[in-house]
Amino acid sequence: MFEACAADISDVGEEHGYRVLRVGSKVVLVPLPPAVGRAIDRAVGERYNGPVLLNRRGVRMDRHCTTRRLRALSEVSVVRLPRMHPHMLRHTFVTTMLDAGVDMRDVQIAARHADPRTTMRYNRARKNLDRHPNYILAAYVASAT
Known part of the structure; x- marks a missing residue:
């Protein structure tokens, strides 16, 4: 999840016909299933640079924001979940x-x-x-x- 927070729009690309995300200091290409690619497209919207994930203030989402967002989503879920992290x-x-x-x-x-x-x-x-x-x-x- 924290790698997703660090991802920039420029890290999303295409390799051999697959949509991929470049992650880590040792560049690793992670293939993106179509549903994930669509979710990234929605998160990015019309932007061309900067972080993929933004918080409500429009700045890069950090690990604390991610944890809060995940817990909020689990609270409204119809499935009873333990304290999420x-x-x-x-x-x-x-x-x-x-x-x-x-x-x-x-x-x-x-x-x-x-x-x-x-x-x-x-x-x-x-x-x-x-x-x-x-x-x-x-x-x-x-x-x-």
């Missing part, structure tokens, strides 16, 4: 990818975790024996015979 969005991003079966290495890259053990902490299924690699390997071997 920006890291919950990151946690949901990582755990949902893992639950969907995205490869652990791909999740690690998407989350920009330097150490795979950090990504593993989010894996709720690590104790689920049905998804143990032994079963995946056995199914693969059985299908080849």
Whole structure:
């Protein structure tokens, strides 16, 4: 979330037919799904430079503003949510990818975790024996015979 606060309009671009956002000091290109691209377009409006996300005073949104906005949104949500904070969005991003079966290495890259053990902490299924690699390997071997 804080990378989104740091994003400038000039960081949004196109690479190989994909809309991307350049983030971080080591430039990383993050592909933007169409819905995210449309949300960025709405946030930017007619502006051509400056921050993507603005607060009510028209200046760059900071982490404190982000936290307040997220909590306000959770209070009006029809779904009862715990006390929200920006890291919950990151946690949901990582755990949902893992639950969907995205490869652990791909999740690690998407989350920009330097150490795979950090990504593993989010894996709720690590104790689920049905998804143990032994079963995946056995199914693969059985299908080849």
